[in-house]
Amino acid sequence: MPLISFVWVSTLAKRGSGISILSILCSLILSAIVFTRVWNGQPQHFQVHWFSVGSYHLTAGILLNNLSAGMILLVSGVAFIVHLYSIQYMRSDPYLRRYWRYLSLFCFSMMALVVVDNLLVLYMFWELVGFTSYLLIGFWYKRDYAVQAAKKAFIFNRIGDLGFLAGIMILLNQFGTLNITELFGDGGAISNAMIEDGVWISGTHQMPAVWLTLAGGAFFFGAIAKSAQFPLHAWLPDAMAGPTSVSSLIHAATMVAAGIFLIARIYPIFDQNILMLMVITGSITSFMAATIALVQNDLKQILAFSTISQLGFMMLAMGIGAYDAALFHLTTHAFFKCLLFLCAGAVIHQLEYFKQAAKIEFDCQDIRNMGGLKNYMPITFTAMLFASMALAGLPFTSGYLSKDSILLYSFDWASSQTGLMSLVPYLAVLTSLATTFYIARLIFKVFFGSFRQKQRIPVLEPPSIMKVSLMLLVLFCVFPMFSWNPFSVENSWILKGFSADVQVLSQSRLLHILVPLLVTFVSFALIYLASIVYSKRDGDGSVTQVARDSFIYELFYHQWFINKLYNVIFVIPLMYLSRVSSILDNKIVDGLVNGAGRSVLFLGALSTFVDRYIIDGIVNLLGSISKSIGNVTRHFQSGRVQHYMITMILLLLTFFIFKYFS
Amino acid sequence: MIPVTHFMIISAILFCIGLYAAISKRNAIMVLIGIEFMINAAILNFVAFGAYDKEVNGGQIVALFAIVLAAAGVAVALAIILNVYKYYKTIDPDKIHNLRD
Amino acid sequence: MRVEQIIFYALAAMVLGSALLVVTIRNLVRSIFLFFVALISLSGLYIFASADFIAIAQIVIYVGGVLVLMLFAFLLSNKELLNNLSRPVNRLINISSLPGFLLASAFLFVLISAILNTEISWLGYVQQNHFQPGDNTVHNIGISIMTRYLLPFEAVSMFLMMALIGAAHLARKGQKI
């Protein structure tokens, strides 16, 4: 099997940089071959007996179906481009060899995770991915912030893994096997396990039905931690501390996608209320992350929050059953988000050179003191522009196809739901609008307007290799790669490939056309609005806040379209909301996490106190009691002869009395 | 005929007097005398019962031996007391308590 | 019959009286001489129990040997005692010896009650052979020592020799122990 060879090759790549590039390249080619062979073809399954414990025989092997083939191609493609990019990006770094080793380890574990067929082995690679991300985030371990972020990321992943392990336990206990095909295949054990009167029966074992939902919940919990969904997303923004190429590979394309991949892999297990939970978390995460992104000033933080919100989108899609739309969005998102990160990396990289050249200290990641780079870095600018258009979902881009398919699905799904749930699609639309707004804000702040720094030293174009990789990615962002007709979603060939699931897109024509039109129209308006707000005048964030208030009056005065007014009313509460949510997020969630940390530490200190003083105390107490008893009896030996005699006779006397008179 | 119980009563009283002397006297020699009293009380008992044993007179023989042994005992005891006196300059048992640990 | 009993009780009273005096008198020299009196009256009692040889042996060995020895030891060791002789003792039994007194009286009580409760008549051999004053105890003692009790007799002699050598060694003048 070519597949095994390439998995082996990527482990081989542990050594120097040249070799790792080579290995990634050939793994890309191999996965392409596999992709062509497997796509829409018959899934291949290859197993080897791993070990048997008690009555369970655990086998480890490789399962290739559409899902894994697609993912393998995606992962190796993005990885190859990032490798190419990081040749240039990391050139100056002293510990280059170590960087390449970690990167190859990460690619190996990611590819293996996507391919493997046994849940336990999947869990092993799942944690290995978490571990390698810990190493990569904490790569510049001299910087304390990076190490803290790495630790935080790993702990969050561990929490998720706990859920995953609990899920595995439930499944193993119920079905006796962890093999994905046996469990989740179409004829698999899950589908023919029925639930009657609260008991989940499958073959011999039966367990109360609550455990089925719990199993689904456990796996979902694992996915939340890995894909940084609402409660456990705090680690992703901090994870930006690692090198940009790392965050682009890990936090944009592959690792966070692993969560979605897991859900896709074991989709049948999720029953109704878990799907509902997914929808809720998905929508909350996407909305919240989008609003926070609006306010952020750090280039990479914005991208991080946009990743979270896009992942929220995918989770939402999963929840509403649009299984294939989610995966489609996953693939497109991987490419343009990776491109966004790489461009950001290029910008930061160049600004660092500029900083050394100009010898002035400024945070080269803060977009406030950038601007007007358009004319200095044209190619990066064009690439960034394409990527942001894809992210915003403007027509003629891949983003448009995948995001709008999710929107369509959500509208279909909402029509059948009642009450609060029907709000979900509108929320989704809102989020996508917010996305367009903040990405436009980013573009204008960074590339348009005038260069805020005083010195006029020209910022030179990023080196050639970087440009090549950027261009490659741009290719993927544009629509032709995915479907020949830019507007119609159904017949994109990837969508058909993934549509292994039941959900069929209903053909309500009206809704089908109206929604994308509305969305595109509004997004154009937003971009125009953003351009006015950000590119014309100078000044940093806080000043713009004041200016904008007065400016809004001005804006109002200039605008003659009614919906512009509608947008303005909408912009201010949104801004307010985002600020509140970011404060909320930092206070509550981080507070919660730190609080938990502190309480555990306190508990630890308390238990050592108990352990040292009480238990040790008891033991020493026993020791001292026996010593004191010893002392008391010692005094009897007073050394006086007559006392001995007295005691002897006393003893004799008592003996007599006792004997005689009893 | 003097009944045996009288003899026993006398020896008991004598024994207790000896005991009292041995316990509470401050002088080692008085303690020794107390011990002698106790021994004599025992001998008295032996003799009292020995009378009834015609052929063998076991009681009296034991009494004889007892007297002899008591004598030897006293000799050794006095030697010890002399040495104690030489060492401690006093023979008050309460003062001699080096055995205390 | 009456005269014998009177003499017996008189002798018994002498023994117990002198013993009590020995115990209570402050002056130690006097107590030793009273000890003489007690022993001699005791040997008198022996005679009443028809143990004439024992009585004489008592006087010869005990009174002659032991007491004289005791007297020497007492005199040798009590130089400083003469100065605190003058300490007056007001009451018969002072506080320090109370525990000893209580213990002795308790012991006495137990013995006496034991004696009174046991009916002597039980002992078999006491009934049959009432002793007659005329028996010759010395003859019996002589024979039985040489025949039945020969081993203990030799053992005692050995023991006596050892004791005396030891005592002599212990009490020698000159180097410290």
Added chain:
Amino acid sequence: MSVLSILVFLPLLAGLVVIMLPTAQQGRYKYIALGATLLQLLLSAFVYINFKTGADFSGVHQRRQFQFVEQTSWINLDLGTLGRLQIDYFMGVDGLSMPFLFLTSLVMFVAVLASWEIKTNLKGYFALFLLLDMAIIGVFVALDFFLFYLFYELMLFPLYFLIGMWGGVRREYAAIKFFLYTLCGSVFMLLIIIGLYFSVTDPLSGSHTFNMIHMMDPANYVGGSIFSPSAGQQLFGISARLLAFIVLFIAFAIKVPIVPLHTWLPDAHVEAPTPVSIILAGILLKIGGYGILRICYSIFPEAAIDSSWCIGLIGVVSIIYGALNALAQTDLKRLIAYSSVSHMGFVLLGFASLTAEGISGANMQMISHGFLSAMLFFLAGVIYNRVHDREIANFRGLSLLMPKFTAFCMVAFFASLGLPGFSAFMGESFSLIGAFTSESVNGLIPRWMAIGGSLGILLSAAYFLWTFQRMFFGELRLMGGEDWRIQLTDVNTREKIALIPLALMATLLGLFPALVFEKMNSSVLELIRLVNP
């Protein structure tokens, strides 16, 4: 003179040689000991290789199914009315004890390598060391209770001196505490042994016997005797067999430190010199676990079932309690000691579940913990030998000074953290799975205990990461300043020779757990069949 006797008495022989040699050749002792342990390693490898697995070689309570069996009568007194006192020198190995042989010899080999740093009176040290080695191997192979008890007690004696004389600052206190703790446990065990002796008769010779195998099947019990299952004797109101089980369990629980009885472990570890604490953590804790399996569970199966709920609870409590304590420690060795308490909690949980995965997971956890804690203590020892300080706070950014050392520490820390791909993950996950499935299989352990146990994994992740990150990452700031910087040299070849096998075993067992599970499987299934038919 089969393999097992050689394996047991080889260290004794080496010990004698060490004593014979005049103190002039101090240097040679190390090499004699090294040779002895190397030979032992080969022998145990030999045993491991041709150890037959399969249904008819499980041999938990069938004598003929044990392998490498040696049985000669050792003490045979005719006590007249009391019948014959019959103690035989009975040794054998089955699935449960065989992996421990290999673990013991490897850890001993590493411990000898670690004793290069011992400088004072080597003769005494190595003689005691080899005596300890013999006693431990003896415990694992003995099948006669009297022989087992003999080796069990013999183990305490050298350890007491090793901690007492070559230990750290408060070594007397630690040594005495350790000695008394284990002794009072084993004294009650002696009572039970005698009780068992008088209630079991050897079917062949009809006289009372100490033979464990006979004690396992109820047929051999004398009618009205104290421990005979049919008689159901009562002692202070509790059934005698349950009381015996509890007493034996406590005796072994002191060795596997479970929470209330564990306070000797941190003191003993902190004060013991590195090689001794390697042995202490590496093997001694496993004797407790092995004892519970071999003696408590097989001789009193029905008592095991009754008390499994409490054992499970104790397991969970010691997992959480150990982890919490480890979180608050400032001394590296003490932290590792508490982490051992937490890891052994998993073993207890696995035992309590009485399911096939539970018990094999627990055994796997014991073996992997043997390697990992030996490695951790070795690493702690490496730092301690160089700068005589173990405070975590005093080191920062070590990875710059000692890169190879950091690599080994990373393997050790992340392995004992339970990262998959290492053996600890196999052990922990299977004992948890066992505990989890036990509710539907035999309904002994409620499910929340398994969840509680998995919480332990998270806590262990927290404190290991916290320590690792504080000591190794960030800028280089050492308490000892310049002279520490010079002293903190990287691991030398000798230390590498010791560390590499341990790291190798940890990863090997992680990737191919079949090496251990295959060998143990038939015996574990046999034990399950014995305990709950």
